[in-house]
Amino acid sequence: MTSPTDLRVAVIGAGPAGIYASDLLAKQGVNIDLFEQMPAPFGLIRYGVAPDHPRIKGIIASLHRVLDTPTIRLLGNIHIGEDITIAQLHEYYDAVLLATGAVADRDLDIPGENLNGSYGAADFVGFYDGNPRFHRTWNLTATHIAIIGVGNVALDISRILAKTANELHTTEIPDNVYQTLKTNQATHIHIFGRRGPAQAKFTPLELKELDHSPSINVVVDPEDIDYDEASIAARRASKSQDLVCQTLEQYAMR
Template structure:
């Protein structure tokens, strides 16, 4: 009797869930059907949406509603709190599944090779994002001692970091931020945040809506130097050809010509300033940022002018891109931080690695918006299904749906499930309800797992126990 096509997806963020959705919408989903298991190293699903999007972006987090509908499908199972390759290796995945799709995304910070990058007070934006989003595997505190802070980069992550640093803690209190993040932000001393880009307004990678949101806070005064509004022929062509570029440039122009107001926190957007060095004192702490003034070369690119400025800065956050982590047993391109592939088929030594695929940022690099991963998923799934039709997939040794469950339980893995997510979700909402908040995010991995395995009331007690233990450890 024919059995369903068994597919494992490693990574339950948007890319992995979109791949599952593409499989379910394919012809293969009809008799005998498709059976999909998603493996996620966090106890909760949704990846970047839960741990990479700023908490004051409920519109973007609304994408979870669509992803939720996919995970509700009976052909899909979620195994959370399962780490590749510690809990489940590639060889073991091949024992249970016809094909494996890796969609592990990107969480690390891309390096920036300038002097002083290693100084105390120099941080990666991804690390800061993980902290304020309550990632279970990062420290619970963050140093926020600097009154003047620099953010390097002109993408949406740079805007998120700058906005969180410039807002007051109470502005963020209605969001899902956990108590430790609110407590940390309440001690934030930043009064000036400076965002630096080495090119001009037409080359900024902001989305128009994200940019305009900077100006919505009653506590943030956004300031743009009129001398930074400049375009060459390449910039003008780009602006005419792309509506989003035009809208970003127009917003920056409007800010450049207005009078500076009296909001208490100042957020400066600097263009044509290329970071050259992070300046430290004798104790190895950041005390400044040195930039070189640049100018457009006619094509939309820039060249250095040899004119340098040293800015009084006490902390520097680099938001120059995310970087994926190398996956054991898979080929790796260290330059791009991706797995080599052809249309999603993993390639090693010039040959397709049988039954092994990639999608999302591990496939194409951390560029584009969340919705762009749908195209990646469709392409990868099309290749997988073609290989299935042509008989190019390997035959798993134990394709039954209960085999992986027995394997994880025998190994003692405390995995969470989709039903467990409903329990965790209920526990977080229960924590927020007394405070008039939609939810308060549970941070500790142990508490997340406990909430996923038990009723919401028991989970709340687990959270209280963790918080009490943390309080007892504080001096």
């Protein structure tokens, strides 16, 4: 144990980065005030990670233990920049640490992006994860859905839309989400990537898991399995990317 210091630090953002940083500082004897704009902590672990990924959500238990540290004080419902400025914080603290994450969608800057029926992923994720800043209901009558981008958030959204509401009922989804998902009519979900399998940003485990639900049939067009020289090099350079390519090939083969 290190001895307490007189240092006071304001940490902004109670996601994993802010909480682990507070933990490290507290272990050096520093007193922490941890400011969070939401009424509850844990950032995107709580409001981003999909509800059918309980193992990842389980990180909340270890984050919670850190928040029990007597020298870390959590102050929720305070939006730094609106309720208090950074300049004001500097008057009272020896240092200010920003750990505000990336909570909002980035514009794609393409024509039609703002047409009706087009949404950023954060809106839909915020809905199914029960984030109070987002709409509590969604019109889920669309049967054919296009998802732009080939990363794990695309897989999360595809899974949530392709699974039945009852499959998700065993997770921690709030009742309003369950009731809304019961009205979901999606039958075809297309995921668009601008490059090939060797550049896809999926992680191997999440891509394989997509096929585990009885209500999901993953279809990959064999014509999309195509590797130029750069793709072959990218595959060779990364075991994980190679596994992603192998999984996509298996989906294409059947």
